[in-house]
Amino acid sequence: MRTTTKIAAAMAAAALALAGCASNDGNGGGDNASGDGDKGKITIGIKFDQPGLGLKEGANYTGFDVDVAKYVAKELGYNEDQIEWKESVSAQRENMIANGQVDMIVATYSITDNRKEKVAFAGPYFVAGQGLLVQESNSDISGPDSLDGKKLCSVAGSTPAERIKEEYSQGVQLQEAQGYSECVELLGSGTIDAVTTDDIILAGFAAQDQYQGKLKLAGTPFSEENYGVGVKKDSDMCEKVNEALTKMIDDGSWEKFLKENMGENYKPNESTNPPKPGGNCS
Template identity: 85%
Template sequence: MRTSAKIAAAFAAAALTLAGCSSNGDGGKEGGGDGDKGKITIGIKFDQPGLGLKEGSNYKGFDVDVAKYVAKELGYSEDQIEFKESVSAQRENMLANGQVDLIVATYSITDGRKEKVSFAGPYFVAGQGLLVQNSNSDITGPDSLDGKKLCSVAGSTPAQRIKEEYSQGVQLQEAQGYSECVELLSSGTVDAVTTDDIILAGFAAQDQYQGKLKLAGKPFSEENYGVGVQKGSDKCEKVNEALKKMIDDGSWEKFLKDNMGADYKPNDAMNPPKPGGNCG
């Protein structure tokens, strides 16, 4: 009888232990929010100084800080974030295939993209610009590109705009990343690089390019940066709330100054933006 009682007690203890292990689910994490699910995968750029830059095992930039803030508001700690490189041409596929949960990578909200993905935001409004060598006085805007070699990134909004609106006489070269374009500009292989002004400003501020490259003319578009999520995802409105809080509590302004410098002045008429209305 004693042996039977001991066996029964052992089984009861084991059952309680198993119940305790499974009560929290997902690795036994406690508390509410999406963070209980283990991790969140966020697509960023790896080669955009000031915005999304990978240095060894570290990631830094305005987009990176925005991504961390949003993840925290969704219930994830920094050690639960997995950053994945998202090149411009692959962003829609990465969301559709579930390779990433969010994309925070200078991702302009457009009607065409909204057919495939949902957007929270905008969290920043940029304008397309041109980067040239410091000695260049010929290029003053998109209308002065005839006969010039211009570099942008395949699948990006700036490249598409140049093709549609300024293609006559322009020799457009498409690269996989803006760092490649800037290297081609620095070596004189191309005459200019085009993308959003905040991206170009980040490159021009790098040590190896200071005094060598400059922004030419004024921005000639309006680019609303959004956080991309899978089409119809219930995360979209949650991200919008996180972005609104980030702007209201002063974090947005701090992230911008920390990464772009106190001298960078975004367009006051458009920034800070008002997130919302793009989750459909």
């Protein structure tokens, strides 16, 4: 009897150990991870064409958003080599989340009421403001009220483009592109007069070697854009991401990432940065 009891106990212990191993098979901490989750992957949407924020160069991905995404992924239990990066064009972001093409999006994704009807947002992790990028020699444009008769470029489906349509459409010739790099090229060639989007995005382009001394930010920011991490609605991942973002800000990583990617000269609005993540998951 004693031998039988010991054997049964040993078998039960072995079963528990196997169950424990199965629960840690490399899927990480993202309970709601989709995409390649069964292979221990997490799929993250970023921008591929925004210097300083989300930029793809060959097989390398760099930028503030990329560093934020890596930090969050690590806190969720994923190593860097378990991340699959996907380009998230502004107009496609909600669909990418809803269709399960990505587990989260970290791509200068402004939290808005309309978007919150379709996706949940962790964050904010940064507060930007809409600005204007012009040629260095331009003295006509100093803010949105000086855009009458000017040719302006922004990205289709973006918050800045919608704001121009709703609030500053009078006399403005708005051209909508698929990416901001296209807009900046048009500005550099003189085809348009200004590019509008968030100031941190514009600062990243202006800091590129080919544009230094040729482009500048005009006036002061005229909006408040709360950047969030987009995830699927009704997902418990949202609060976990909030915890990761809060830790990132508190341990100094947030400031480190910002300086490394945007340089010492970029100064975010200190009254709104660093922000306090939370309150947008529902």
